[in-house]
Amino acid sequence: MIIEDFVSFDGNGLYCKYGDFYIDPKQPVSNAIISHAHADHAISGNNTVYLTEATKAFMLLRYGKNSAKVFNVIAYNAPFTVGKVKITLIPAGHMLGSAQILMEYEGIRYLYTGDYKLQPDATCEPIEWVTTDVLITESTFADPAILHPDPTEEIKKINEIKTNILLGAYGLGKSQRLINLINTYAPQKKLLIHHRIMSINAIYEKMGHAPGKCQIYSRKLMKNQDEFVYIVPPFTFDSYLRATGVTRLFASGWKNLQVNSRDTLFISDHVDWNDILQTIKITQPKQIWTLHGNGLHLKKHFGDNIFVKILN
Structure with missing residues (x-):
């Protein structure tokens, strides 16, 4: 059975009480799983962090000795446990070292996408797919009016x-x-x-x-x-x-x-509307939870077919 409060926001960020860890916290915490190294997801000052090798390297470059007290470098597709939750980092395709976070608890799979993209990118690992019961997806561009060009x-x-x-x-x-x-x-x-x-x-x-x-x-x-x-x-x-x-x-x-009305350059490292729909088709979730954007369009699109919850 899906636990409706498996993850929820508090003053420090997105928290999983069943494993006692935060995902991409906004304030320093005891246990943090970091999806990727962009500053809005990877802050300094956490005690123990779980992350990929590349994410560690970028954090050390940016924050130095203040990055974290304890680094646990985790390879892609190598399960580990925090608290009572089994976790696997899966390539997200957003940038080098970026990871989706698959969390398994009491037979239910919760997939936090972090920032991700489907477009090919020779400078990072391509996205990999898994099925899930709950898709916790970013919704930065979750709008039918936003379609990114090639x-x-x-x-x-x-x-x-x-x-x-x-x-x-x-x-x-x-x-x-x-x-x-x-x-x-x-x-x-x-x-x-x-x-x-x-x-x-x-x-x-x-x-x-x-x-x-x-x-x-x-x-x-x-x-x-x-x-x-x-x-x-x-x-x-x-x-x-x-x-x-x-x-x-x-x-x-x-x-x-876009600062030049004549010469635009629409290149995004996030999924657009069609990419999110494709992700949902492939991952086959029973529920969709949205964050980092507006989930209202997805809620309207799926209606009663798939339950959509807006986390933020």
């Missing part, structure tokens, strides 16, 4: 831009994916990378997912109109608001982050 066709659009490009992107995950896509589908472009992204690239390379050819940014190089693409994190991108002689682009699935 990332290959999106990146090819920069071939038509003959000026230098200032390309804003999140430094961890998105930037490495863009480096790979540009090297593959716009190989004549010369890639310059912000210095903070280079240290992340080094971890990707060490773990066998080298993003591709690029070099650290030089102002002298960018003075030449030579089809350079300079990838920068959001804080740097915003500081170049009045940059001249470049085309400004921001790679995101969000329409409001």
Whole structure:
């Protein structure tokens, strides 16, 4: 029987009282299972954390000795137990080291997706599928009106831009994916990378997912109109608001982050509406619990066919 309060939110985040652990907590806790290394899911200061090897490496890069007191590095598809709950980390396809968290308790399977994507990405492990009784899915773009275009066709659009490009992107995950896509589908472009992204690239390379050819940014190089693409994190991108002689682009699935009405770059590392429906079809849940977004569209779509609960 499905336990309706198997996980629930409290002041520290998403909590499972049956295993006495949090999933991607918002405040430091005693026991945390971390789905991936983005800062809104992986904070510093937890006592004991369970996570993949890549997630540990990224947290150490960002937080250093404050990352956590005890690291338990878990391989994909290697079950372990916390409290009375059997847990398995399964590739989520969101970024390098990202994991879905399968929790099994009293014969019922609860699958927390974390952030995930179905689109191919050479810079991370592809998503893997399991069936579940309860699908606990992110719903960032759970809206029938939001359908992400083919990332290959999106990146090819920069071939038509003959000026230098200032390309804003999140430094961890998105930037490495863009480096790979540009090297593959716009190989004549010369890639310059912000210095903070280079240290992340080094971890990707060490773990066998080298993003591709690029070099650290030089102002002298960018003075030449030579089809350079300079990838920068959001804080740097915003500081170049009045940059001249470049085309400004921001790679995101969000329409409001597109800074150029003529040249857009809709590349997302999250599932869109059709991807979520495909996930539900494959995982075959009896119930769907939503978080990290709006679950109302899914609730309306499934009606009485599948019970949909909105956790946040």
